Amino acid sequence: MEDTAVEEAEVSGAAEFAPALVAAHPHGDSVAVAIGPELRVFDLRAGCPVSLSDDCGGLSHSDAIRAICFSVSGALFASTGDDKLVKVWKTDSWRCIRTINSEKRVSAVAFSNNDLYITYADKFGVIWLVNLGEDGAEHVSVDNKPVSILGHYCSIITSMKFSPDGRFIATADRDSKIRVTLFPKNPLKGAHEIQSFCLGHTDFVSCIAFTSISENQSFLVSGGGDSTVRLWDYINGCLLDTFQVRDKMGELLESNDTDDSSQAIADICPSNDGSLIAVAIQGFSGVMLLACDLAGKKLSFRKVITMEKSYIPTSLASSFSSELIWTVMGASNMPNQASSQLLTRLRIIPCFQKDVVSSSDDGPATLEDCEVPHGEKLLMALQGSLDIAKQEEVLTSVLAALKVSMHKMLVKKHYSEERREQRKRGRNDKKIKS
Known part of the structure; x- marks a missing residue:
């Protein structure tokens, strides 16, 4: 029965949908949205959309983008996904300065804190590293090949982050593991410690993020398919606290419309001071805010920010210099979805700080479209359309898939022996000769 269900999901394509992603420049200079193969960037300083320039091979991406991120300095930006390309962009000109070819589809990407290296993870759980040169210099030779530095043994990497001090790289996978690896001075020789x-x-770990109490002390926060947000002392691998989201969601979600599999944690986003954690929950039209007492090593419920029922955030982002939470909804690779229908919906939450947020007041609420920075110009650039009626028509078709999609994508599947052999024959890297 389980094999049949999995195979049906594969045929329908629902398990391969690509959620919309959002990333915010660390200093608030710009915001980027990825939907399908499209990368949309808006310059918040100049108040205008960005025209991307790609001289490194092709017109941006040709398949769904699965991961995007800014470097800590904000000088570099990376996008990568199902077309097996990792593209590195300079954010002052938004020119693509490097295109890296991966042998497998890519699921996660991150920059080292000094902008010297970019790491990316493929679908076989291997972490690759490329030396970008001094501050991602454009003169670095394309002969600088990716080097394998560590791996998760055939488990899909779902999230990858560098610690605030740059000493460690944390990687999470769909087999419920989080590995913290010492990032060596010469990582081209591998990260073995x-x-x-x-x-x-x-269940699978869907997202991880570092949060700091001071320059010298930081913690790791994670969310997963088991509907929990967890706080870690990552240096020692100790679990400090667990917040069970499902217990709180029971009173907010109608049991007839939601099952446990749709309450996976979709994304997490810490505030600048680490006092709050914004949580996007699969199947929930809104964002949950958790108080994070780093001194007391405790997570607790603060409040829920509800949104319209047709809006389920797929990604969250914030910047060091802003008190806004950027949220986005959208998906591509859906059945019968044309490229012209790659619309997203943005909702922005203001006042992402502990002193403003309390469980008793009515704020912070999401900004109305007229209150969004740069208004219609930004919404048109990042959403793809200002026609709310058209958006509702397209996004409604995505809504049902969003409620269960993450579970289908990341839960470890089990196959019969016959089905396993059939899949093995179809693998590009391991053909079975007849």
Whole structure:
């Protein structure tokens, strides 16, 4: 029965949908949205959309973008996904300065804190590294090949982050593991020293983020398919606290419309001071805010920001210099979805700080479209359309898939022996000769 259900999902394409992503420049200079193969960027300083320039091979991406990120300095931006390309962009000109070819589809990407290296993870759980040269210099030779530095043994990497001090790289996978690895001075020779494993999730880990109490002390926060947000002492691999989101969601979601599989954590976003954690929940039209007491090593419920029922955030982002949470909804690779229908919907939450947010007041609420920075100009550039009626028609078709999609994408599937052999024959890297 389980094999049949999995195979039907594969045929329908629902399991391969690509969620819309959002990333915010660390200093608030710009915001980027990825939907399908499209990368949309808006310059918040100049108040205008950005025209991307790609001299490194082709017109941006040709398949769904699965991961985007800014570097800590904000000087570089990376996009990558199902076309097996990792593209590095200079954010002062938004020119693509490097295109890296991966042998497999890519699921996660991150820059080292000094902008010297970019790391990316393929679908086989291998982490690759490329030396970008001094501050991502454009003169670096394209002969600088990717080097494998560590791996998760055939488990899909779902999230990858560098620690605030740059000493560690944390990687999470669909087999409920979080690995913290010491990032060596010469990573081109491999990252072989494991600092810790953060083990406790009972289902896939969907997202991780670092949050700091001071320059010298930071913690790791994770969310997963088990509907929990967890706080870790990642140096020692110790679980400090667990917040069970499902317990709180029971009173907010109608049981007839929601099952446990749709309450996976879709994304998490810490505030600048680490006092708050914004949580996007699969199947929930809104964002949950958790108080994060780093001194007391405790997570607690603060409040829920509800949105219209047709809006389920697929990605969250914030910047060091802003008190806004950027949220986006959208998906591509859906059945019968044309490229012209790659619309997204943005909702922005203001006042993302502990002193403003309390469980008793009515704020912060999402900004109305007229209150969004740069208004219609930004919405048109990042959403793809200002026609709300048209958006509703397209996004409604995405809504049902969003409620269960993450579980289908990341839960470890089980196949019969016959089906396993059939899949093995179809693998490009391991053909079975007849």
